Amino acid sequence: MKKLVVFAALCTAMVACGSGDTNKGTEDKPADNASTAPAASGNEKALEMIGxxxxTTCHKINEKNIGPAYTEVAKKxxxxxxxxxxxxxxxxxxxSGNWGTVPMTPHxxxxxxxxxxxVRYILSLKNQ
Incomplete structure (x- = not known):
């Protein structure tokens, strides 16, 4: 759980530091029952925010780094x-405390x- 907190905080910091517009990508968010094409667009926006x-300093999609892999979080x-x-x-x-002792930076x-x-994007990686 600590690793997840670290992951979440690091993700937040990346979004906060990367743009003055913290609501970037949320205005065009598709409804939960939308088709897969808008969902792919939402994933792209989430990836942009994460980037x-x-x-990405502490997390990778498929392998553990300082924090857990996104796929590990999705499986949990x-x-x-x-x-x-x-x-x-x-x-x-x-x-900290959910995935080890390394704290996740708050955002x-x-x-x-x-x-x-x-988070929705990360959790969508469950079967990868």
Whole structure:
């Protein structure tokens, strides 16, 4: 769980540091029942936010680095509204203890909507 907190905080910092617009990509967010084409667009926006923050310093998609791989996080957590909110909160507030002793940097300037979009993308990697 600590690693997840570290991951979430690092992701948030990358978004916060990468752009003055912390709501980037959230205005055009598709509805939950939208087709796969808009979902792919949402994934691209989430990847842009992750790339703009410091997330990739500690996390990789398929392999453990300083923090857990995104696919490990996806396997640990179901993509429920409750988990998405909890993980987005961890990105924003940071913390440690869930995935080891290395703390995840908080990202307090990241909006909850942006953090949730990033979490949705990460959790979509469950079967990779």
């Amino acid at each position: 703009a923050l410091d997330c 957590y179901e993509a429920t509204d409750e988990n998405i909110t909890m993980l987005a909160d961890k990105i924003i507030k940071g913390g 307090p300037t990241l909006s909850a909507d942006s953090a949730k979009e990033m």
